[in-house]
Amino acid sequence: MNKQATVFAAFRAAFPITVPILAGFMFLGIAYGVFMNLSGFGAGWAFFMSLLIFAGSMEFVAVSLLLGAFNPLGALLLTLMVNARHLFYGLSMLEKYKGTGWKKPYLIFGMCDESFSLNQSATIPREVDRGWFMFFVTLLNHVYWVAGATIGGLLGSFVHFDLEGLEFVMTALFVVIFIEQWMKEKVHDSAMIGIGVSVVCLIVFGADRFIIPAMLVILAILTLARKKLERETIAAEKGEPL
Amino acid sequence: MMSVSQQIWIIAIVVLATMATRFLPFLIFPPGRPTPKYIQYLGKVLPAATIGLLVIYSLKNINLMSGAHGIPELISVAVVAGLHVWKKNMFLSIAVGTILYMVLIRL
Numbered sequence: 001m002n003k004q005a006t007v008f009a010a011f012r013a014a015f016p017i018t019v020p021i022l023a024g025f026m027f028l029g030i031a032y033g034v035f036m037n038l039s040g041f042g043a044g045w046a047f048f049m050s051l052l053i054f055a056g057s058m059e060f061v062a063v064s065l066l067l068g069a070f071n072p073l074g075a076l077l078l079t080l081m082v083n084a085r086h087l088f089y090g091l092s093m094l095e096k097y098k099g100t101g102w103k104k105p106y107l108i109f110g111m112c113d114e115s116f117s118l119n120q121s122a123t124i125p126r127e128v129d130r131g132w133f134m135f136f137v138t139l140l141n142h143v144y145w146v147a148g149a150t151i152g153g154l155l156g157s158f159v160h161f162d163l164e165g166l167e168f169v170m171t172a173l174f175v176v177i178f179i180e181q182w183m184k185e186k187v188h189d190s191a192m193i194g195i196g197v198s199v200v201c202l203i204v205f206g207a208d209r210f211i212i213p214a215m216l217v218i219l220a221i222l223t224l225a226r227k228k229l230e231r232e233t234i235a236a237e238k239g240e241p242l
Numbered sequence: 243m244m245s246v247s248q249q250i251w252i253i254a255i256v257v258l259a260t261m262a263t264r265f266l267p268f269l270i271f272p273p274g275r276p277t278p279k280y281i282q283y284l285g286k287v288l289p290a291a292t293i294g295l296l297v298i299y300s301l302k303n304i305n306l307m308s309g310a311h312g313i314p315e316l317i318s319v320a321v322v323a324g325l326h327v328w329k330k331n332m333f334l335s336i337a338v339g340t341i342l343y344m345v346l347i348r349l
């Protein structure tokens with residue numbers, strides 16, 4: 001295959017799996033742009049912030065930072081806290097992003113929740129170039145988000161569609177990826193630890209503070225259970241009974 | 243109210259801190275050097291737990307005590323999961339689940 005054909009084949013394989021994100025990001029992006037506009041920031045701000053930050057929930061938080069008193073240290077700590085989950089994404093993608101050349105910095109830059117979960121779980125056809133595939137997944141998500149935010153910023157307070165609930169498309173996507181992962185794996189300990197610990201931490205610490213405690217507890221349990229989990233995984237790969 | 247240059251500073255800090263959380267693991271464990279066995283192990287087991295965390299994260303704002311008590315969310319999640327186990331069609335599961343959710347919150 002020549003280069004153009006390789007690139008096009010990767011685009012054709014990547015686009016379909018990003019369609020749910022197209023729906024979700026257009027909706028959330030427009031909501032974000034409108035919110036920015038109503039907060040006194042025009043489409044230009046929405047465009048640059050969605051382009052450069054590309055982390056949905058953090059961008060909503062950033063608007064409140066911009067409207068408050070000037071507090072750089074507070075902004076730094078809050079951002080690190082809200083986005084700490086990306087550390088787990090990075091550790092999970094060390095192998096998958098290897099060998100992707102000049103695309104690697106962009107893949108890491110664009111590793112939002114949705115790009116991570118799609119690239120992490122996608123079964124890429126053998127004839128399709130992995131690097132280009134993951135590049136297009138990330139780029140398309142990025143384009144949807146920036147387009148949505150900019151349109152929202154331009155429309156401002158003129159939009160009045162009742163699309164409440166469309167944001168559930170993201171939850172549905174994560175549930176689907178969770179189920180796919182579950183069906184692919186023979187050992188379910190880690191998946192159950194992830195759900196169980198997160199629920200308990202959410203109840204104990206509340207919606208705004210549970211992520212970091214949940215990450216630490218997940219890390220601790222996975223570390224303590226390493227011997228057992230490694231043994232089980234190897235046994236499962238060989239097809240032996242546990 | 244902040245000046246525009248102060249606002250740009252805040253955005254720059256948010257961008258840099260976000261990038262730090264994304265780039266850090268790749269900078270600490272570059273491809274040239276062998277990755278420690280423990281980190282390789284985490285790279286294998288973390289994805290499943292992380293997707294679980296992400297599912298709960300996307301549901302974090304449901305309130306079980308008031309409003310609809312999270313019933314639309316629970317029903318829709320169950321339908322998405324059930325439908326996906328049954329039909330294994332990503333679009334179908336996501337579309338049916340989302341439309342169902344949009345209907346349920348309007349009842």
